[in-house]
Amino acid sequence: MGGVNLSPLVYAGLFPHPPLLITGVGDEQKPEVQSTDQACRELAGRIAAREPELVVIITPHGPVFSDAYTVADWTPLKGGFTAFGSPESMVWENDSAYVQALDQLAERVNLPLYAVDGRQLGKHRQSTELDHGAMIPLWYLEQAGWRGKIAVVRIGGLAPRQCWEIGRALTMATDKKLALIASGDMSHCLTDDAPSPYNPAGAKFDKLVTSALERGEFATVLAIPPDERQRAAECGWRPLITLLGSLSQWQVESQVLSYEGPFGVGYLVAGFDVRGPNGQAEFPDHTPQDRSRLTALAREAISHYLTSGEYLDAPADLAPPLDKRAGTFVSLKLDDQLRGCIGTIEPRHPNLATEIIANAVDAAVNDPRFEPVTEAELTELSISIDVLGGLTPASFADLDPKQLGLVVEWQGRRGLLLPDLPGVDTAEEQLAITCQKAGISEKHRDEAKLFTFTVTRYS
Numbered sequence: 001m002g003g004v005n006l007s008p009l010v011y012a013g014l015f016p017h018p019p020l021l022i023t024g025v026g027d028e029q030k031p032e033v034q035s036t037d038q039a040c041r042e043l044a045g046r047i048a049a050r051e052p053e054l055v056v057i058i059t060p061h062g063p064v065f066s067d068a069y070t071v072a073d074w075t076p077l078k079g080g081f082t083a084f085g086s087p088e089s090m091v092w093e094n095d096s097a098y099v100q101a102l103d104q105l106a107e108r109v110n111l112p113l114y115a116v117d118g119r120q121l122g123k124h125r126q127s128t129e130l131d132h133g134a135m136i137p138l139w140y141l142e143q144a145g146w147r148g149k150i151a152v153v154r155i156g157g158l159a160p161r162q163c164w165e166i167g168r169a170l171t172m173a174t175d176k177k178l179a180l181i182a183s184g185d186m187s188h189c190l191t192d193d194a195p196s197p198y199n200p201a202g203a204k205f206d207k208l209v210t211s212a213l214e215r216g217e218f219a220t221v222l223a224i225p226p227d228e229r230q231r232a233a234e235c236g237w238r239p240l241i242t243l244l245g246s247l248s249q250w251q252v253e254s255q256v257l258s259y260e261g262p263f264g265v266g267y268l269v270a271g272f273d274v275r276g277p278n279g280q281a282e283f284p285d286h287t288p289q290d291r292s293r294l295t296a297l298a299r300e301a302i303s304h305y306l307t308s309g310e311y312l313d314a315p316a317d318l319a320p321p322l323d324k325r326a327g328t329f330v331s332l333k334l335d336d337q338l339r340g341c342i343g344t345i346e347p348r349h350p351n352l353a354t355e356i357i358a359n360a361v362d363a364a365v366n367d368p369r370f371e372p373v374t375e376a377e378l379t380e381l382s383i384s385i386d387v388l389g390g391l392t393p394a395s396f397a398d399l400d401p402k403q404l405g406l407v408v409e410w411q412g413r414r415g416l417l418l419p420d421l422p423g424v425d426t427a428e429e430q431l432a433i434t435c436q437k438a439g440i441s442e443k444h445r446d447e448a449k450l451f452t453f454t455v456t457r458y459s
Contacts, residue, residue, distance in 0.1 A: 009171050009250060009274050010050035012180040012243055013043045014213075014236070015137040016267035017061075022139055024086035032262040039258035039269035044140035046271055052179035054095050055141065056151045056170055058239040059133030059183045063116075063126040066157040067371075069166050069242075072128075073099050073115035077152060079130030079138075090138060092130075095149035095174075102151070102173040106166070112158060113166050133183040133235075155238045159335045159380050160222055161283050163238050167245025182243035184236020186259075186266030194264020196233035205232035206259070206266040209240070213270050214256045218244045219284040226336030236268070243272075245283075251275040292458035294322070295383040297353060298330055298360035305361045306375050314353040321456075322353040327388035329418060330359040332373065332381050339381060340367040345388065345407065345416055356385060382459070386418050389454035398452055399427035405455055406434045410448040413438045419455060 020026030021037055030037070047055070063070070075096055080089030103115035118128040130138075134152050153170065155163070170180060186209060187202030188195045194202075205228060212220040222241055229237050257269040297315075304312040315322070329343025342362035349355045360383075364373040373381065391407055399406060405419045408431070415438025417430055424430050435445050 008175070008177050009246070010052050010177050010179055011047050011274060012182075012247060012252075012272040013047060013137075014182045014184070014240060014243065014268060014270040015040060015043065015140070016185045016236070016269060017133045017136040017183050018185070018263075018265065018267060019081060019084040019086075019132050019136065021136060022081050022084065022086050022088055024088060025081060025084045029262075033260070033267065035258045035260050036267040036269060040137075040140045041143065042257055043269055043271050044137070044144040044146070047179045047181075048141060048144040048146035050179060051177065052146075052148065053176040054098060054149050054151065054174060055146075055179045055181060056098075056153060057134045057137055057181045057183060058153045058155065058167075058170075058242050059131055060155050060235045060239055061133035062131035062154050063121055063124070064154050064156060068112040068114055068156045069158070069163075070114055070116040070154045070156070071099050071102055072130075072152040072154075073103070074118040074128060077130055077150065078128075079135040081132070081135065084132070088139065090135065090142060092138060092150045093148075095151050098149070098151050098174045098176070102169065105169055105173050109169065111166055111169055112156065112162060113153075113169065137181045137183050153242075155242065157335075157337070158238075159377065160241055161376070161380055163242045164222065164245035164248070164283050167242040167247075168249060170242075171246050171249065180243055180246050182236070182239035184234070184239040186232070186234050186236055186268050187261075188233040188235070188265050189231075190261045190266060191264035196264075198264070199231050199233070201228060201231035202233065202266070203261075205229065205234060206261065206268070209237075210256055210259050210268055213254050213268075216252070216254050218247070218254075222284055230336065234266075247272055247274070248283075249278055251278045292385070294352075294356060294385045294387075294458040297322075298356050298383050298385060299378070299381070301357040301360045302364045302373065302381075303375075303378055305365065306373070306378065311361060312357050314351065314357060318351055318353055321387065322351060322356075324352050325350070326352055326355065328352065328355045328359055329386040329388070330356065330363045331384045331386070332363050333384075334377060334381055336382075339373060339377070340364055340370050342367055343386070343388075343416075345391070345414075352387065384457060384459040386455040386457050389456075391451040391453050394450045394452040396427060396431065396450065399430055399450070400452075401425065401427060401430035403454070404452040406430050407451040407453065408434045408438050408440060408448045409451070410438065410440045410444055413440055415440070420457075
């Protein structure tokens with residue numbers, strides 16, 4: 001984003017957003033969140049004291065999209081807490097000029113962030129009321145005596161680098177004195193009575209984030225693996241790394257003001273004191289490592305195709321298993337979410353190397369469920385390759401979804417499911433999903449021929 005000026009960023013903060021912090025909501029439980037309440041008041045006071053002309057809030061709630069961030073493009077911005085039993089409500093002026101400038105900047109630098117107006121939300125039967133993720137920090141700002149223009153950014157399910165890059169853009173669309181707020185809670189699974197089922201990964205996640213912010217080790221937060229975040233059942237990681245993207249261009253001193261975990265949810269409050277510009281920081285390198293030469297070949301094949309439009313030639317000297325023939329599936333994941341998967345049950349090419357090259361390209365650009373992979377995404381893709389063994393006729397009693405893949409056939413229809421997939425734990429689930437993929441209805445399931453196969457998985 002060279003050539004774009006930074007705004008005078010004056011302060012940044014991380015707010016949790018339990019509604020019971022608000023007057024009239026769960027007053028009998030207020031003692032349980034006293035430390036959080038005091039820290040939120042302290043953080044709001046620090047922001048107000050810097051007299052920002054604009055506050056941008058990054059929230060994980062409200063209408064959100066899997067493939068883009070949005071910024072609210074209507075004014076005034078209204079919200080309240082009647083859904084939580086409180087008559088409290090607020091009206092804020094949206095900084096429309098900032099919203100338009102941010103939208104134009106995102107388009108210019110090809111970032112998936114879009115201004116969305118109230119009419120667009122209405123067409124999808126979505127409310128224009130601000131969500132509690134935005135409202136609770138605003139309530140504290142109002143309590144601290146600050147009233148100014150705001151902008152509300154809603155996260156999308158993007159890869160870490162894109163979240164971080166959008167954060168950088170937030171500080172480049174205005175020359176006003178700017179404060180940034182990330183709204184989000186930590187783990188929701190700290191205890192048996194938490195909103196999500198208890199998982200010890202929750203406390204581990206919260207401790208990792210809290211200690212990283214205390215030490216100013218922001219790269220540690222960015223590097224938390226997707227499976228750890230998922231087990232923690234958090235809603236604050238993407239708002240936080242978006243904020244850290246904004247702060248990457250500044251000298252920053254971070255301070256944890258409080259952390260507590262009542263009701264099984266982690267509430268973390270942190271402030272970020274901005275000391276001055278820090279150049280153009282780059283996103284920390286967390287490129288997935290290809291531990292196998294097979295996955296390295298797949299990544300090279302995708303890169304070659306994206307840059308040249310041509311298929312990579314197979315290496316001249318093929319060592320086992322690349323010199324063999326076998327059906328192969330190439331699976332692509334971005335931030336632990338499937339991004340493409342294409343394969344062949346029986347081999348179509350003279351060797352495994354060529355099979356991998358063809359299927360890797362197809363998974364990247366020809367999977368009809370997804371948009372083609374971009375060069376920017378390639379560095380963050382995790383690639384796995386399943387090399388299939390031969391098909392063995394089987395009965396239902398032979399099924400083993402953890403160890404054996406399954407092929408079903410009925411009247412020319414065919415479906416395949418790889419083994420050891422998340423959420424496929426029983427033979428019944430494996431058979432039902434495979435038949436669904438083949439277009440075989442439940443009433444014809446017993447008529448289908450079953451075949452199992454082994455796989456060798458490379459990642």
